[in-house]
Amino acid sequence: SACARAGEWGAALTLLRRMRHAIGSEQGERQRRARGYVPPPTVVSYNAAAAACARAGVWQEALKLLQIMKSDGFAPDKITYNTALDALARASKWKVAVGLLRGMEKRGMQPDSIAIGTVAIACEQAGEGGLARDLLATADVVGKVVEAEARE
Template identity: 30%
Template sequence: MDQVMAAIIRNRSFEASIPQPIWTVETVSQVLRSIPRFLFQSPRSIGRQNGFRHRTPLKQRNLKQEFYNTRKGVLILGPAAHRDAQKVQLGLEKALEFFHWVETRCGFTHNELTCREMSLVLAKGSCNSKLLWEFLKRMSRRGLLTTPTVKVGNFKKAKFLMEQMELPGFRCPPDVFTYTILISSYCRYGMETGCRKAIRRRIWEANHLFRIMLFKGFVPDVVTYNSLINGCCKTNRIKRALELLDDMVKRGVVPNRITYNSFIRVVEARDLLVELAEQGSIPREYTYKLVRDALESSGKIDLLDEELCTRLEDGIKGRIRQVMKVKPLLQHQSVS
């Protein structure tokens, strides 16, 4: 790790400076965590003086320059204003280069943890969110994007940024990926509060944001549906979750294992069907199909016996035939 950081700080090639060891998730994460500590801090934050506490005099503000920077949208205030822009840019470039190099040259396979550490580096070093969004979109295509990954920042700041992006004339309007991040964050943040009123409020806001997304013409993907369905199931809003599942199928979005696992646990679902069959009851066709699809998606379809499946399917077909016979009779009685 020391050799990697020396190559990053001196802006050298990784191929010429570092041998190719066996990289682990922990060592890659340590390298990514060290980049902001060495390259993103301002000189005022490095080191500590002995004796009494002493602060460096504040830098004289140039109000005229701040006015022009505000109009250009590049004004930086706070501790980040005293950082070396060249070092920050070097850290971002070398972090992305290392992230790509360790995978293509060293045979390392990234996972959710390394993806999250890289997201933190981009969030701390980027003045705008474009670079971070592009990285998250690439990781989402590879299936490495999780809720902890997208929550690299503060939830309240993310909500404020979302409100700014929805204003007319904003240079970077929100898209499907942006709405998905906020919906997932609402569901997760609501469950972490521990207050029933706060949980209901967060789930309502997630559904409200989902409806705004549809109203603006965006087509949600499977990650959007899974986030909202999982939040509804955990708060016992099963009816709303089933409505989302039906809407999901109507829009041509294919449910996956995560979708079905939000509704039921595989072993408990199998035990439920067995208990219904032993009591002589026949489940509804929708319930039976939901459990069977969940078992198939998780690779545990062997838990259902063929005899049990045949008995349940015959019972469901018999119920359908009985309903079809009763329906014409009721129509004839209503006409009479």
């Protein structure tokens, strides 16, 4: 997360690569002995690296991390998706962001108000006010469902 705060996306990706490489490899074992312990990656590791990419404006790398994470057997969480959506919004990639938001829904993950709001702002800034309003109406419904569940 220090790399993310500093916008050091290259350092974040290098660290994540070392963590991934160290799992189960003989070379990884030698590296652990020579350089000290290298912990295995976690969802938090991927999210921190993606946040560094988002902050630096390297949206392609943030999306690539989403795919790598899945191929490594980790399930992206809402933070993962929100970070990728933030990277896309910062880069004015509203169409890709809408697609990713819809992909969350197809995978059974209900986008939260942060995800919806991020994409809605990107759409509004791109001149797609109608789509932004539709998304915000969805966010209002999500908010009401969350409130109802909290009362139960």
